[in-house]
Amino acid sequence: MSEQPTSSTDTMIFLDGVSKRYPDQPKAAVSGLSMEIKRGEFVVLVGPSGCGKTTTLRMINRLVEPSEGRIWIDGQDVTHVDADRLRRGIGYVIQQIGLLPHLTIAQNVALVPKLLGTPKAKRLQRAEELLDLVGLEPSTYARRYPRQLSGGQQQRVGVARALAADPPVMLMDEPFGAVDPIAREKLQLEFLRLQERIRKTIVFVTHDIDEALRLGDRIAIFAEGSRLAQFDTPLEILTNPADDFVRDFVGTGASVRRLSLLKLADVISISTSDAAGLFRTVEVNLEQTVHRALERVLSAGAEGICVKLPTGDSRFISLQALLTAAAQPERVTS
Amino acid sequence: MLLSYITDNAARLLFLAEQHVELVLISVAISAVIGIGLALITESMPRLRHGLLSLTGTFLTIPSFALFALMIPVLGLGVAPTIAALAVYGVFPILRNTVTGLEGVDPAVVDAARGLGMGRNQRMGSVVLPLAWPVILNGIRTATIMLVATAAIGAVVRGPGLGELIFEGLARIGGANALNETLSGVIGVVLVALVLDLLFIVIAKVTTLRGIHV
Numbered sequence: 001m002s003e004q005p006t007s008s009t010d011t012m013i014f015l016d017g018v019s020k021r022y023p024d025q026p027k028a029a030v031s032g033l034s035m036e037i038k039r040g041e042f043v044v045l046v047g048p049s050g051c052g053k054t055t056t057l058r059m060i061n062r063l064v065e066p067s068e069g070r071i072w073i074d075g076q077d078v079t080h081v082d083a084d085r086l087r088r089g090i091g092y093v094i095q096q097i098g099l100l101p102h103l104t105i106a107q108n109v110a111l112v113p114k115l116l117g118t119p120k121a122k123r124l125q126r127a128e129e130l131l132d133l134v135g136l137e138p139s140t141y142a143r144r145y146p147r148q149l150s151g152g153q154q155q156r157v158g159v160a161r162a163l164a165a166d167p168p169v170m171l172m173d174e175p176f177g178a179v180d181p182i183a184r185e186k187l188q189l190e191f192l193r194l195q196e197r198i199r200k201t202i203v204f205v206t207h208d209i210d211e212a213l214r215l216g217d218r219i220a221i222f223a224e225g226s227r228l229a230q231f232d233t234p235l236e237i238l239t240n241p242a243d244d245f246v247r248d249f250v251g252t253g254a255s256v257r258r259l260s261l262l263k264l265a266d267v268i269s270i271s272t273s274d275a276a277g278l279f280r281t282v283e284v285n286l287e288q289t290v291h292r293a294l295e296r297v298l299s300a301g302a303e304g305i306c307v308k309l310p311t312g313d314s315r316f317i318s319l320q321a322l323l324t325a326a327a328q329p330e331r332v333t334s
Numbered sequence: 335m336l337l338s339y340i341t342d343n344a345a346r347l348l349f350l351a352e353q354h355v356e357l358v359l360i361s362v363a364i365s366a367v368i369g370i371g372l373a374l375i376t377e378s379m380p381r382l383r384h385g386l387l388s389l390t391g392t393f394l395t396i397p398s399f400a401l402f403a404l405m406i407p408v409l410g411l412g413v414a415p416t417i418a419a420l421a422v423y424g425v426f427p428i429l430r431n432t433v434t435g436l437e438g439v440d441p442a443v444v445d446a447a448r449g450l451g452m453g454r455n456q457r458m459g460s461v462v463l464p465l466a467w468p469v470i471l472n473g474i475r476t477a478t479i480m481l482v483a484t485a486a487i488g489a490v491v492r493g494p495g496l497g498e499l500i501f502e503g504l505a506r507i508g509g510a511n512a513l514n515e516t517l518s519g520v521i522g523v524v525l526v527a528l529v530l531d532l533l534f535i536v537i538a539k540v541t542t543l544r545g546i547h548v
Contacts, residue, residue: 063449088451098446102464102543112450145545161450171449 009075012169012201013037013060018069020055029055030226032069039168040199044212047222047229047249053205056226057171060203061090073169088112091162091170091200095177097154099146105131105157106142112165123164130160135190152183159191163198172204176211188214209250213238213257221246235261255327260291262326264307271317271325279303281316290326294319339514347499351522354495357488358481358530361417365424365481366474372425373432374458383433390426398423398487406491416485416493423484424477431473435466468542475534482527486519496522 014037020030030052037043045053058064060071062083070079078086099108106127113123128138134156146154155175162170176184176191192215195202206212212219213234221237223229223245230242238258241247247254265286280302284293286309293305297319304318317325340347369390376383393401401422405415439462447461463470489497499519503512 061449063445084451084453086451087449092446092449094442094446094449096440096442096445098440098442098444100443100447100461101440102545104545111452115451115456147545158446 010038011036011072012039012041012074013203014072015056015060016070016072018056018059018066018071020052020059020064021067027225028067030059030066033226033228034069035220035228035231037201037203039201042195042202042204042215042217044204044206044216044219045222046206046209046212046219048224049207051222051224052226053220053222054173056222057173057203057205060169061087061092061171063087088115088165089167089169091165091167091172093155093158093162093170093172093175095174097146097151097158097178099154099157099161101146103145104142105136105144105146105149106138108146108157109160109164111161116165126164127160130163131157133163133194134160136160150183151179152187155179155187159194163200168201170200170202172202174206175204177206177208184211191215213261221249223249259294259326260289262290264288264290264293264305266290267322267325268307268309268315268317270328272321273315273317279316279318281306283308283314286310290322293322297322336514336517339511340518343518347496347518347522350494350496350498350519351526354482354485354497354522354526355530357413357416357485357493357495358420358478358526361420361481361485362424362474362478364417364421365477366428368421369425369428369473369477370432370470372429373436377436387426387430387433390429393422394426398484399490402487402491402493411492413494415491416488416495419491420481420485420488424481427476427480428470428473431476432466432470435469435473436462438469439465464543468538471534471538471541475531475538478530478534479527482523482530486523496526 013035015033015035018030018033019028021028033052033056035056045056047053055064059066060073062071062078066079070077072078073086073090099105100111103111106124109127109130110118110123113126114120118126124142128142131138131141136153136156141149141153141157146157149157155178158175162172176187179187188211204215216234218231218233219237220231221229229249230237230246232242235258237246238250238254238261241250241254250257263286264284267290268286280300281304282293282296282300282302283306284296286307297303297305302319304316305322307315307317309315372386373383376386396404398419401419402415405419409415409418443461443465444457447457452461485493485495486497486500488495489501496519499515499522503514503516503519506512507516
């Protein structure tokens with residue numbers, strides 16, 4: 001077994017020249033793809049349908065066997081290990097959820113621990129912990145069956161089930177795609193909060209660029225034929241799209257959307273300061289986004305913001321100066 | 335009178351009914367093993383599977399009288415040819431329902447089970463078969479009811495069961511109690527069918543896992 005061709009111990013998932021060809025199709029579903037995903041990173045694969053993003057995801061736990069190339073997880077070449085054992089160590093969540101309808105919620109969540117031979121009492125206790133973690137009261141839901149739950153609740157169970165054996169890696173294939181928009185946004189935010197606590201390495205597939213921008217630490221934008229058009233942070237993608245494909249895919253309003261990713265801390269150093277007391281301001285702190293600050297300025301009918309600095313001082317920035325600073329892409333992303 | 339005929343011959347009628355039930359259950363068991371087995375073996379061979387469905391479906395079009403008679407040169411007279419012929423008839427409904435049941439299992443559930451690390455046999459044993467079971471059981475039930483009626487014809491090859499009454503009675507129709515004998519055979523067959531049908535309702539209740547119908 002050869003060494004992983006990258007020295008970084010920070011790398012959790014490494015795809016090395018991975019391809020997938022199906023015998024009855026002239027074009028490869030994925031060809032020569034290489035990607036490096038860091039430990040604890042939330043990576044979103046996004047792109048039009050047929051771009052190979054789901055195939056890529058499914059090659060990581062070998063639901064689809066790669067035709068070429070190698071895949072490394074946590075420094076181990078998993079291309080030839082026992083697939084079932086590999087999958088038990090990787091969380092897996094799909095859009096259709098796929099809870100086993102004849103098992104209770106608790107039994108569904110305890111499925112992987114059961115496959116791993118965890119004793120019954122221990123795995124049911126674990127199931128209750130996880131239901132609690134995803135916001136489902138165990139005493140209410142543990143004994144119910146999947147069909148008695150709403151779509152959003154079922155997907156929480158799906159997430160809990162994927163986390164049951166505490167896998168370092170989670171693969172999620174459009175997990176929030178089937179729930180209604182309001183529940184989806186709620187699930188997304190909850191999941192982000194959950195991720196802050198559990199710090200899993202997540203590979204997440206979606207076709208929704210807004211979802212990608214909201215969730216990902218980094219976003220991999222796939223073009224036709226699994227070409228990796230850009231693999232970067234949301235801010236960088238909005239600020240410096242790699243090519244016309246990325247620009248088109250991100251769509252209109254990129255410069256406005258950037259504002260909700262840009263924090264005041266990012267722009268404070270390049271904004272021109274105005275003298276205090278010149279105009280009516282709203283008070284904001286450095287951690288707030290430019291978008292939020294603008295919203296507050298507009299709703300208060302103010303003329304600028306007053307930023308509290310960690311030193312205890314405050315800086316006054318007029319609306320005009322703030323917008324000018326936020327519009328300077330090359331200087332805010334370092 | 336029919337009623338007095340039945341009470342006078344209660345012991346024989348009960349014996350024949352019992353034989354009839356046994357005959358049907360043994361034949362259905364063989365059909366089930368063959369039908370479910372064929373469906374499982376052909377899991378990844380859809381062409382063969384549909385070929386088998388057509389073939390076993392064709393068996394049903396052979397008149398039962400003829401099929402029983404055709405068994406004589408191979409298996410002689412008595413229990414063996416009767417069971418063989420009945421088992422042939424029973425395969426189709428069980429195979430068809432098993433195929434329908436397996437194909438009806440939500441692919442997302444199977445994909446999730448696979449993605450979580452369940453092996454092929456685990457998926458089949460604890461996901462696919464339990465979910466397909468209500469449909470498979472219905473096939474077995476259909477086959478059973480069908481065979482209760484067909485088994486009566488088994489009397490042409492000296493098979494056991496209530497068919498004996500019907501054929502004996504018909505052979506000497508006009509004679510003393512001939513009609514009563516035939517009728518009691520017919521009524522017996524209907525009652526056996528009803529009892530077995532009830533039995534299947536109970537089995538379905540007991541064996542269908544909770545959660546499927548909630």
